[in-house]
Amino acid sequence: MLRFSDVRTGYSNIEILKGVSFDIEKGSFAGIIGPNGSGKTTLLRSATKTIPLFKGGIFLEGKNLADIPLREFAAVAAVVPQDTAFMFPFRVMDVVLMGRIPYISRFGFESRADINIALEALELADAVHLKDRFIDELSGGERQRVIIAKALAQKPRILFLDEPTTHLDISHQVQIFELLRKMNKDSGLTIVAILHDLNLASDYCDKLILMDKGAIKRKGSPAEVIDYKTIEEVYGAVVIVKDNPLTSRPHVFLVKKD
Numbered sequence: 001m002l003r004f005s006d007v008r009t010g011y012s013n014i015e016i017l018k019g020v021s022f023d024i025e026k027g028s029f030a031g032i033i034g035p036n037g038s039g040k041t042t043l044l045r046s047a048t049k050t051i052p053l054f055k056g057g058i059f060l061e062g063k064n065l066a067d068i069p070l071r072e073f074a075a076v077a078a079v080v081p082q083d084t085a086f087m088f089p090f091r092v093m094d095v096v097l098m099g100r101i102p103y104i105s106r107f108g109f110e111s112r113a114d115i116n117i118a119l120e121a122l123e124l125a126d127a128v129h130l131k132d133r134f135i136d137e138l139s140g141g142e143r144q145r146v147i148i149a150k151a152l153a154q155k156p157r158i159l160f161l162d163e164p165t166t167h168l169d170i171s172h173q174v175q176i177f178e179l180l181r182k183m184n185k186d187s188g189l190t191i192v193a194i195l196h197d198l199n200l201a202s203d204y205c206d207k208l209i210l211m212d213k214g215a216i217k218r219k220g221s222p223a224e225v226i227d228y229k230t231i232e233e234v235y236g237a238v239v240i241v242k243d244n245p246l247t248s249r250p251h252v253f254l255v256k257k258d
Helices: 040-047 070-076 092-103 112-124 140-153 170-187 198-204 228-235
Strands: 002-011 014-024 029-033 055-060 077-080 158-162 190-194 207-212 215-220 239-243 250-254
Touching (some): 014 215, 029 040, 029 198, 092 140, 140 158, 140 170, 170 190, 170 198, 198 250, 215 228
Parallel strands (some): 029 207
Antiparallel strands (some): 002 014
């Protein structure tokens, strides 16, 4: 579904990603993890046509990303950023309908089918009760659920998320991840998410890519990536790693230093 081939990129000629290569298979749920400054956000920006590459290539469904027009890209991929700013106080329903833009002609209007898809996306994100509110009236958590609904309204085949639960309480964190896993399993949606919470990443992702200093430190299943030696080396913290008895996947516990 997605292939990085020796990708080198960054900002103002300063290289952040240093020869990154990996594959994301169709239908997988992949988590990008690593400490602050490891290159996670730069990786996501390069995968979503936000920044150009210095070297290498990114391929989406076999096509070079550089050759895919933005409108065509938006019909395949949706992006949920960590924070989204709006210049005008749009109503929530109008924000979610923006996800239908790739399917509407330049001077056309949304159809009843588009409206129904937007309502379905709001319901999936537990935000349908917000549809008549203005986006600038919402809390951070409510806004994030609306942005997730907007992405779902695009009906993407691959969904990129940058810390999708940053502003959400524990209940809605689990709800969003359960929703993402359901869509991943039921409809084959490929998901690539940047995550700071290693335990959420371990419980929900089937593949993890651990970044460190602009390169891939380790990649594979949660059991292959999350071990105490690797986490201590990359994060510089003393930890204990034990399997979650409910999921049989590794969980990380920080050891407090006296």
